[in-house]
Every structure is written in structure tokens, then in C-alpha cells.
Amino acid sequence: MNSQQNIAIIGSGNIGLSLAKGLVKGGICKPQQIMLTRRNISTLDALADEGYYVTDNNIKAVKRADIVVLAVLPQQLNKLLDEIKPAIKSEKQLLVSVISGVTCADIRKQLDINVQVIRAMPNTAIAIGHSMTCIATDNGTTKNINLVKSLFDTVGVSIQINEELMTSATALCACGIAFFLRSIRAASQGGTEIGFHSADALKMAAQTAKGAADLILQLSSHPEQEIDKVTSPSGCTIAGLNEMEHNGFSSAMIKGIKLSADKAGELYHNES
DSSP, rough: OOTTTTTEEESOHHHHEEEEEOOOOOSSSSSGGGGESSOGGGHHHHHTTOOOOOEOOOOOOOOOSSSEEEOOOHHHHHHHHHGGGGGTTTTTOOOEOTHHHHHHHHHHHHHHHHOEEEEEEEEEEGGGGGEEEEEEEEEEEEEHOOOOOOOOGGGGEEEEGGGGGHHHHHIIIIHHHHHHOOOOOHHHHHEEEEHOOHHHHHHHHHHHHHHHHHHHHHHTTTHHHHHHHHHHOOOOOHHHHHHHHTHHHHHHHHHHHHHHHHHHTHHHHOOO
16 A cells, blocks of 8 residues: 555454554554444544544545455445445445455445455454455456555465355354364363363463464474374373374364355355
8 A cells, every 4th residue: 555545444343443453553554544434433432543534434434445345244245335336436446355255246246336356354363463364356456466465464464365265264264263262272171170270271272272383384394293293102192182083073173164164155145
């Protein structure tokens, strides 16, 4: 973005606000270039004091924007698109959607306007600048794809994928946060059962999970390669792993991810 461009975030909930703060922290733009919309704008008073433009008027925000981020719930989308349609300038604006289960074509069809749409699927780690964001489009230019990647790189790591995989990305990355959190909780409960105070067990489990993830990311290693380093013949680690597998640990995770992907693909169409 340049200093003359503005971005409107329509539906400034957790994801939208985290993106706005990340853009400013990352030096991509100034608060004055970001417009935040929400029905109850009193919750945005602190951000208004910091220089962000805050309004409950979606049309007004869209008219002033070069980039429009759609960050509402799937069941709210069609009503929103009908509302802002008169303000959309197809030749000059880029729409960025962070809405689960909604294709680029769905948005253009509802608007009945041939506007560029790029989808982005971050997760809730966006709040601390560690999101895994997947980006896809069916008609966005390379320049705009790179622009959107640069926006979301301020709040974590982003990769471009084929659009047909975006629902799968929702399950693996967005829903996946909850799956890994549940794994950490289970590990901490196990720690409590074997003698640690709950707060200590949680800290130990969370840091161990973080270390495991960093081994994969920093060493470009495979999980089984790292597992081999900590398992020894007749040892306690392999005994514990095998007991978990006998009880369906990997299978349960795989089935959960698959079911979440199926459900994510139905969200928009069930609510339309």
C-alpha cells in the first residue's frame, strides 16, 4: 500500500481488528488509512483515539476505500453485499474476503459486478502476529495477490494455494488452532494426573508443544524424524506413543479435520 490508499475492514471483530493493528505495527499503513466498521462502534473508541477511522456506515467506508476487507459471518454476507453494491468501483477496488466457505465467484455473483476478489483464511493466532494465512483467488492479478500477501505477512505467515483448497485450509489452519489447543489441554491434564500442579502442567505442555512446532519449522524436518530422536528401544516414549495410537489418536485428528472441512463447505450455502 502507498500513503494515498485506504483500506476498509467491514465487520471489525477479532480477525479484522488484529489485521488492522498488524498493518500499523508492520509499517504497511497508518491508522488514518484504515476504516473500521461495526454496528456498535462504542467498542472501537480506543482505536478511534489512536487515529483509526471508525464508523457504522458500511457504504461510507467502502466509497473511501481502495481495498475492502469483508470480515462478517457467512450468514451476514449476502445482506452486506446488497448494501454496499452501489459503492463498489469494480475497476479501482480490490475485495478481500476472510469469510469461511464463500468462493470468489459467490461474491461476484451476489454483487453482479466483475470485481477482483481475493480470499484469505487466517486463524486466531493473528491476534499475536502468528497466524497461518492461506490466500487464493480466481481472478486477482499477481500484483494484487502479492499485495494481499504483504498485508497478512504483517500478522504471521501466508501462502498462496488453489481456491478449491480453501475450505480444506479452513479446517487445517483455522479450526486446527482448536485441535492443537485441545491436545495441549489433554497433555496438561495428563501432567496433573502424574503429579504437577495444573498451572505448571499447562505451562510445561504449552512450551513443549511450541518447541515441537519450532523443530519442524526451523529445521525443515519431518515429525517422524524428530520422533525417532526421542524414542529408544523398549523406552517410555514409544510406549506412550503406541498406547495413544492404540486408542485412535492420529485417526481421531484426521477424522476431525475431515469433518470440519465438510462442515466449512456448507456454512455459506446453508445460510444463503
